[in-house]
Amino acid sequence: xxxxxxxxxxxxxxxxxxxxxxxxxxxxxxxxxxxxxxxxxxxxxxxxxxxxxxxxxxxxxxxxxxxxxxxxxxxxxxxxxxxxxxxxxxxxxxxxxxxxxxxxxxxxxxxxxxxxxxxxxxxxxxxxxxxxxxxxxxxxxxxxxxxxxxxxxxxxxxxxxxxxxxxxxxxxxxxxxxxxxxxxxxxxxxxxxxxxxxxxxxxxxxxxxxxxxxxxxxxxxxxxxxxxxxxxxxxxxxxxxxxxxxxxxxxxxxxxxxxxxxxxxxxxxxxxxxxxxxxxxxxxxxxxxxxxxxxxxxxxxxxxxxxxxxxxxxxxxxxxxxxx
Amino acid sequence: xxxxxxxxxxxxxxxxxxxxxxxxxxxxxxxxxxxxxxxxxxxxxxxxxxxxxxxxxxxxxxxxxxxxxxxxxxxxxxxxxxxxxxxxxxxxxxxxxxxxxxxxxxxxxxxxxxxxxxxxxxxxxxxxxxxxxxxxxxxxxxxxxxxxxxxxxxxxxxxxxxxxxxxxxxxxxxxxxxxxxxxxxxxxxxxxxxxxxxxxxxxxxxxxxxxxxxxxxxxxxxxxxxxxxxxxxxxxxxxxxxxxxxxxxxxxxxxxxxxxxxxxxxxxxxxxxxxxxxxxxxxxxxxxxxxxxxxxxxxxxxxxxxxxxxxxxxxxxxxxxxx
Numbered sequence: 250x251x252x253x254x255x256x257x258x259x260x261x262x263x264x265x266x267x268x269x270x271x272x273x274x275x276x277x278x279x280x281x282x283x284x285x286x287x288x289x290x291x292x293x294x295x296x297x298x299x300x301x302x303x304x305x306x307x308x309x310x311x312x313x314x315x316x317x318x319x320x321x322x323x324x325x326x327x328x329x330x331x332x333x334x335x336x337x338x339x340x341x342x343x344x345x346x347x348x349x350x351x352x353x354x355x356x357x358x359x360x361x362x363x364x365x366x367x368x369x370x371x372x373x374x375x376x377x378x379x380x381x382x383x384x385x386x387x388x389x390x391x392x393x394x395x396x397x398x399x400x401x402x403x404x405x406x407x408x409x410x411x412x413x414x415x416x417x418x419x420x421x422x423x424x425x426x427x428x429x430x431x432x433x434x435x436x437x438x439x440x441x442x443x444x445x446x447x448x449x450x451x452x453x454x455x456x457x458x459x460x461x462x463x464x465x466x467x468x469x470x471x472x473x474x475x476x477x478x479x480x481x482x483x484x485x486x487x488x489x490x491x492x493x494x495x496x497x498x499x500x501x502x503x504x505x506x507x508x509x510x511x512x513x514x515x516x517x518x519x520x521x522x523x524x525x526x527x528x529x530x531x532x533x534x535x536x537x538x539x540x541x542x543x544x545x546x547x548x549x550x551x552x553x554x555x556x557x558x559x560x561x562x563x564x565x566x567x568x569x570x571x572x573x
Numbered sequence: 574x575x576x577x578x579x580x581x582x583x584x585x586x587x588x589x590x591x592x593x594x595x596x597x598x599x600x601x602x603x604x605x606x607x608x609x610x611x612x613x614x615x616x617x618x619x620x621x622x623x624x625x626x627x628x629x630x631x632x633x634x635x636x637x638x639x640x641x642x643x644x645x646x647x648x649x650x651x652x653x654x655x656x657x658x659x660x661x662x663x664x665x666x667x668x669x670x671x672x673x674x675x676x677x678x679x680x681x682x683x684x685x686x687x688x689x690x691x692x693x694x695x696x697x698x699x700x701x702x703x704x705x706x707x708x709x710x711x712x713x714x715x716x717x718x719x720x721x722x723x724x725x726x727x728x729x730x731x732x733x734x735x736x737x738x739x740x741x742x743x744x745x746x747x748x749x750x751x752x753x754x755x756x757x758x759x760x761x762x763x764x765x766x767x768x769x770x771x772x773x774x775x776x777x778x779x780x781x782x783x784x785x786x787x788x789x790x791x792x793x794x795x796x797x798x799x800x801x802x803x804x805x806x807x808x809x810x811x812x813x814x815x816x817x818x819x820x821x822x823x824x825x826x827x828x829x830x831x832x833x834x835x836x837x838x839x840x841x842x843x844x845x846x847x848x849x850x851x852x853x854x855x856x857x858x859x860x861x862x863x864x865x866x867x868x869x870x871x872x873x874x875x876x877x878x879x880x881x882x883x884x885x886x887x888x889x890x891x892x893x894x895x896x
Contacts (some may be wrong), residue, residue: 274701300701306731308724316730318694321679322629323702326694341721345684346691348779352892354672355663356885358680390894391886414888442896492895524895 250433256426258400259289259365263327263406265436269295270325273411276303276547277312277329277365286331287367287426309339313364317347320362325411333382333420340385347416348391360416363407369460370398371424371553376546379554381510383458383516386418387487392465393441394487396420398462401432402485405439407473413441422460422510442489446498450478453504453568456495456521458484461508461559468564477568487517495521496529503534506567508559513544535571540564576622581843581853583618583859584836587638590647593864594637594654595621598815602872603654607668610638611811614769615835616741618785628677631692631710634669635741636681639711647867657876659870660748667883679708686716689725689738696734696800707794708736709787715746717760726802730768733799737790740802742863743798743809748821760886761804770802772876777805779841780836785879809832 253261270327275281275293281304284291294302303314316338330336336343347360370379386394393415397403403421410417447462448469459463462483469479479534482498484491499505505525507518522537540559548554591609598607610617613635621642624630638651645661651658654668661671669683679695681690692710699706716722717740729736740761744751757763762772775786783805790801808830812819840853846887886892 303732305728306724308690308728310687310721311693311724311728314687314690314721314725315694315697318691318696318708319698319701320694321691322695322698322706324698339685341684342690346682346687350670350672350680351888352886353662353666353670354674354680355665355881355892356888357662357672357674359888361888390892489896490895 250431251344252429253400253432254426255403255428256287256289258403258432259407259421260291260293262404263290263293264296265404266408266411267293267301270334272300272323272325273327273361274286274303274319274324275327276305276331277360278305278307278331279349280304280329286526287423289426290295290329290336306343309335310342313339313342313347314339316362316364317360318343320343320360321358325361327363327365327411330364330366332378333366334380336366336378336382343392344389348389352391359414361414363410365415365419365421367423368420369422369424370547370558371460373549373551373554375549379547381459381542383420384485384511384515387517387520388515390417392488393417394420395441395485396422396459396487397485398422398425398459398483399426399443401437402439404432406441406485408438409441412438416539417441420459424460424550428463430436442486444485444491444494445483447479447483448479450480450502452478452502453506453572454482454502455564456482456518457508458485458487458517459510461510464561465508465557466566467561468568471561471565472568477572481566492524496525499525500529500532504571505533505537506564506571507537507539509539509541510558511541513539513541516541538567538571540567576784576842578782578848578856579622580618580855581839582860583642584614584780584839585856586863587614587617587641588745589838589860589864590641590837591637593868595811597654597868598865603668604656605667607654607815608635608813609811610635612830612834613741613743614638614808615741615780615783615839616711616805619780620739623784623787624709625706627677627704627706628791629677629692629706629708631679631688631689631695631708633712634681635713636671639679640671640673642679643673645673645676647676647863647879648870651712651867651871652874655871657871657874663881664877665885667710686712686719686721689716689721690710690728692736693725693729693732695727696729696856698731698738699735700732705795706735707791710736710738711739711741711814713746714740714742714744714751714760716740717764718755723819726768726800729794729800730770732795735794736800737787737794738802738803741807742804743807745809745813745822747813748817748892759804761802765802768802770800773801774804774806778833778838779806780835780839788799814859840889
């Protein structure tokens, strides 16, 4: 067991996979010599050299496109899109080419690649560097969508993503880069499409993703002090979605609250609530509730950003509202 | 193999196939849209014959010719146009997405410019794995004004990637002449200097010239010399797509280019060079017979099973988004 930060876990996860498989290569803006603008990839250039760890120009279409072409011809690229907001300038490659080509060609070509990106708010960067866009990815058939909340999950889910034969969008939550947690020694390989219960409870079920997981846990702590026992499920993977765990954990308490960083409309929780209504309606004691960022861009000032994102207080208040 | 005979054979097959594809549109057997390469056959033939079997083709939605030129049989291509279950893509892609990985035909891409960076990635993979393969990426003149073109050219040059970019300048983007919306007269060649590349133009209606230019660019890429950007000057004999009769083109311009029809021209060159008329007619007849056969087989084929809707989204063959 060692204590690692979330950002250190990124580099460890990439290194683990690059040592194992020489088809794994890394490309992106500032990922090599600079070690990444979030310092998530230091040491990789030194260990694996410039053939495998490549700085690129500020050309998101070229980054995503090069990863796609390399993946369809035998490599296992890990591409970095520095901020998830920048998916907007290469969404054609991601959503039209990478996501669709296997299907359109009846399985003739495949894209075993990972696109890592720093997602979400917390650093007061304003509306174009703070979005949580995991729901964009979730809306496109052909993309797998993962968002780890802990250092150990960063390594294990990244390894699973690299080994997966399909394209995976890997949302690192930039607010989480400094968090520190115990990580088991040795090789870590997790499974995509699995949610994890972070805290068992009996009165309600909080369903959270990425940076919202620690906030849901904080809300659960606050509620515990009031005698309310909350389950916290870390959804971890939007596609594939662990519908079984989600439904079972909600059925157990009868009360569901999603905690989403993405803006309200068509956020991932909307799909989850739809699933709950269809599949565990009879087990629900109250209408499911969604706590999200409102349907606005993310504002810059600290007070405004904090007010916009779901806070532990808002989550706890939502639970109190449901439980009456 | 006699290269010249082979260049002619490929061009005639492409010509006959595209003419038949057009007939089938008129008979309403081909649904959706389709973009023909009538008039541009010399480019597909000249490059395909210069390529190694494992060199990759990346083409656009105007991709029938590039697919067939790599040796993909006509029947599955036509069946795909007709939406049959035996189509090259099982009916999942249609005319604009022809792909045959087994022939190193890595796809027809229908968003203008998208495949240029993808071709760079394939070239990077060849470079990394030291396979000696080259990626050849065909695109139209219209693609030279989209961002992906510039991102791909720059990255390919910086990485010395073994990729040959081929701009088929057929003079029109869709309905608008390329010259009226581009800051330089040669949309590709005039941009080459921006990426440290030579300006290369070739008569795209001359299969010999294309073959020679292709061979040089492929050799350069294979020898570690990095990318090339070739502008092949040609003319789209029809409209942009099925829906377009192309009436915006001046009559004298059309007449001038029809007089330089690559297939007619090449046939005359072979005849003047001593190839017997009988031999040429054999090739013509065989191409027509191949198209007839393909039409018969494709028309007779069954539609795809509805089960295919939920197949092949993922590598496991399925489309599940949840457990």
